[in-house]
Amino acid sequence: MSTNNGGTVVNERKKKEPVFASSNGGAMQRSPADKPPFTLGDIKKAIPPHCFQRSVIKSFSYLVHDLVIAAGLLYFALVGIPALPAGMLRYIAWPLYWAAQGSVLTGVWVIGHECGHHAFSDYLLLDNIVGFILHSALLTPFFSWKYSHRRHHANTASMENDEVYVAKKKSALPWYTPYVFGNPVGRLVYIILQLTLAWPLYLAFNLSGQPYPRFTCHYDPYSPLYNDNERIQVIISDAGLLAVLFTLYKFTSSYGFWLVVRVYGVPVLIVSALFVLITYLHHTHLALPHYDSREWDWLRGALATMDRDYGVLNRILHNVTDTHVLHHIFPNMPHYHAMEATKAMRPVLGDYYKVDSTPIVKATFREAKECIYVEQGDRKGVYWYSNKF
Ligand SMILES: [Zn+2]
Numbered sequence: 001m002s003t004n005n006g007g008t009v010v011n012e013r014k015k016k017e018p019v020f021a022s023s024n025g026g027a028m029q030r031s032p033a034d035k036p037p038f039t040l041g042d043i044k045k046a047i048p049p050h051c052f053q054r055s056v057i058k059s060f061s062y063l064v065h066d067l068v069i070a071a072g073l074l075y076f077a078l079v080g081i082p083a084l085p086a087g088m089l090r091y092i093a094w095p096l097y098w099a100a101q102g103s104v105l106t107g108v109w110v111i112g113h114e115c116g117h118h119a120f121s122d123y124l125l126l127d128n129i130v131g132f133i134l135h136s137a138l139l140t141p142f143f144s145w146k147y148s149h150r151r152h153h154a155n156t157a158s159m160e161n162d163e164v165y166v167a168k169k170k171s172a173l174p175w176y177t178p179y180v181f182g183n184p185v186g187r188l189v190y191i192i193l194q195l196t197l198a199w200p201l202y203l204a205f206n207l208s209g210q211p212y213p214r215f216t217c218h219y220d221p222y223s224p225l226y227n228d229n230e231r232i233q234v235i236i237s238d239a240g241l242l243a244v245l246f247t248l249y250k251f252t253s254s255y256g257f258w259l260v261v262r263v264y265g266v267p268v269l270i271v272s273a274l275f276v277l278i279t280y281l282h283h284t285h286l287a288l289p290h291y292d293s294r295e296w297d298w299l300r301g302a303l304a305t306m307d308r309d310y311g312v313l314n315r316i317l318h319n320v321t322d323t324h325v326l327h328h329i330f331p332n333m334p335h336y337h338a339m340e341a342t343k344a345m346r347p348v349l350g351d352y353y354k355v356d357s358t359p360i361v362k363a364t365f366r367e368a369k370e371c372i373y374v375e376q377g378d379r380k381g382v383y384w385y386s387n388k389f
C-alpha cells in the first residue's frame with residue numbers, strides 16, 4: 001500500500017487527521033476533507049501550458065496505433081487460431097486473444113471517452129464524430145453516456161448529486177447486505193456480477209446511479225437524465241447502436257453466431273468489465289471522503305478520487321488508470337499529457353493527491369469488503385466509508 005505523503009505540511013497534518021489501519025495491515029491516512037489551501041488557478045499554473053494543447057495528429061496516432069494492433073489480433077483470431085492443431089493449443093489461444101483484444105479495445109474506448117470530453121482535438125464536430133464511431137462500435141451510446149458522465153464530473157463525491165457510485169448511508173441498504181458482503185463467497189459473487197452486469201444494468205435501468213423520480217434509462221430520449229437540447233443526440237446514439245447490432249446480426253447469419261461471440265462478443269464484455277472495475281476503484285477507497293451539500297464543492301469533489309496502478313495495462317489504457325485525479329480537474333486535457341501534468345500538480349496538491357499501488361485484484365477484494373456504506377465523520381457534511389454491521 002502506498003499513499004502519497006508529500007512534504008512537511010503533510011507531516012503536520014498527520015498529527016491532526018485520523019490515521020486508520022486497513023484490513024490488510026497497512027496504515028493509511030485519510031484524504032484531508034477541509035477546504036484546500038490552493039485554488040484551481042494554482043493547480044493550472046503549476047502545469048506546463050503545452051499540456052493543455054490538443055493535437056489532431058497526435059490523438060489520431062494513438063487511435064491508429066490501437067486499431068492496427070486490434071486488426072492484427074483479429075487476424076490472429078480469424079486465421080492464426082484456426083490454423084493451430086485442434087485441442088489444447090486452441091483452448092489456450094482463445095483466452096489469450098480475449099485478454100489482449102479486450103485490453104486494446106478498452107484503450108480505444110478510453111479514446112472515445114476522451115472525445116466525449118472534447119479532449120481529442122480543437123474541433124468539437126471531429127471529436128463527436130470519432131467518439132460516436134468508436135463508442136457505437138463498442139456498444140456504448142456515445143452522446144447519452146457523454147451527458148450522464150459529464151454530470152458525474154460536475155458532481156463528483158456529492159451525496160445528493162453524483163451520477164455514479166452514489167454513496168449510500170447504512171439506513172438505505174437492503175437487509176441482506178451484511179450477508180452478501182460479510183463473507184468472501186458473497187463478495188466474490190458481487191464482484192463477478194458487478195463486472196458482468198453493472199454496465200448494461202446502469203445504462204438500461206440506472207442501477208447504482210443517482211435516483212430520479214421516474215424510470216431512468218440511457219436509451220430513452222425523454223429520460224430525466226437529459227434536457228431538451230440533448231434528446232436528439234440520445235436518438236442518434238440509439239441509431240448508432242442499432243446500426244452496429246444490425247451489422248452484427250448480418251455477420252452472425254454469414255459466419256455463425258459463435259464465431260461472432262468469440263471474435264467480438266467476449267472482447268466487448270471484457271471492455272465493459274475493465275472500465276467498470278477502473279471507475280469503481282477510482283471512486284471507492286477508505287481514504288476518500290464524500291460530502292453532502294453543507295460541505296461539497298466542485299474542487300473537493302474532484303480531489304476525492306484515487307489514482308491506481310494497473311501495471312502493464314496503464315500504458316495500454318492510455319493512463320486513464322493512474323491519472324484520474326488530474327482527469328477530474330482538467331477533463332479536456334489529452335491523455336498523452338496526463339502523466340506529465342499529474343507529476344507537475346502533485347507538489348501543489350500535497351496530501352490531497354492520493355495514489356494507491358496495491359495490486360488490483362487485491363484492492364478489488366479489499367474495497368468490496370471495506371467500502372460498503374458511508375457514515376458521517378466528526379465533521380458534519382463529510383462522510384467516510386465503513387463496513388460495521
Ligand atoms: Zn471519475
Ligand SMILES: [Zn+2]
Pocket residue numbers: 113117149153327331
Ligand atoms: Zn471522464
